[in-house]
Amino acid sequence: MKLQLALDLVNIPEAKELVKEVEEHVDIVEIGTPIINKEGHRAVKEVKEAFPNMTVLADVKVMDAGAYEVMNASQAGADIVTILGATDDITIKGAVEEAKKHGTQILVDMINVPNLEQRAKEIDALGVDYICVHTGYDGQAAGQNPFEQLKVIKNVVKNAKTAIAGGIKLDTLPQVVDAEPDLVIVGGGITGAEDKKAAAAEMQKLIKEKVLA
Numbered sequence: 620m621k622l623q624l625a626l627d628l629v630n631i632p633e634a635k636e637l638v639k640e641v642e643e644h645v646d647i648v649e650i651g652t653p654i655i656n657k658e659g660h661r662a663v664k665e666v667k668e669a670f671p672n673m674t675v676l677a678d679v680k681v682m683d684a685g686a687y688e689v690m691n692a693s694q695a696g697a698d699i700v701t702i703l704g705a706t707d708d709i710t711i712k713g714a715v716e717e718a719k720k721h722g723t724q725i726l727v728d729m730i731n732v733p734n735l736e737q738r739a740k741e742i743d744a745l746g747v748d749y750i751c752v753h754t755g756y757d758g759q760a761a762g763q764n765p766f767e768q769l770k771v772i773k774n775v776v777k778n779a780k781t782a783i784a785g786g787i788k789l790d791t792l793p794q795v796v797d798a799e800p801d802l803v804i805v806g807g808g809i810t811g812a813e814d815k816k817a818a819a820a821e822m823q824k825l826i827k828e829k830v831l832a
């Protein structure tokens with residue numbers, strides 16, 4: 620089980636500072652959709668150049684032009700690229716084929732997919748690397764969370780790794796970890812903490828304890 624730090628509401632220098640602070644406690648760094656929308660793939664490129672040994676995920680949330688978008692993100696230095704589960708299979712297949720050319724991985728974000736169980740089964744047959752349940756910021760503000768959705772995909776996903784994102788904090792991490800996803804994605808739970816390094820370290824500890832149990 621791995622821990623991914625999501626960097627969303629920061630600029631590029633702040634993103635680099637944050638990675639420097641917590642890098643020993645996280646496995647993957649996500650360059651979040653808000654940064655990429657604001658700064659472009661320069662954000663992915665600069666973080667990867669600054670931390671060449673860190674796995675970097677570009678959260679581009681691709682809905683169309685799967686191959687082209689994966690090519691751009693991969694060329695910027697992304698190791699993992701996100702595609703939306705709500706899109707069609709053609710886009711996801713194009714993304715998977717292109718990713719293979721670059722040695723990049725595909726994480727499918729199931730945000731706002733209504734028929735989660737059925738769609739997860741379909742996407743699991745397309746050769747993607749991760750299937751991720753996700754409650755976005757707006758859903759979180761409306762009181763939603765992704766915890767039950769994780770159980771749904773854990774039951775039906777047989778090939779891909781499973782991931783979870785959306786408002787996970789130190790106090791909710793134990794119930795997430797108990798459901799045994801392969802990847803836990805945390806943004807505000809680390810970046811919003813007063814002591815970010817301590818928060819990441821505590822989360823890493825909880826995950827490691829579960830893996831070793």
Ligand SMILES: O=C([C@H](O)CO)[C@H](O)[C@H](O)COP(=O)(O)O
Nearest residue numbers: 625652755785786787805806807
């Ligand atoms: O993907 C995300 C969101 O849609 C903004 O782009 C976040 O990275 C993801 O939700 C994790 O962040 P937190 O919810 O703050 O943990």
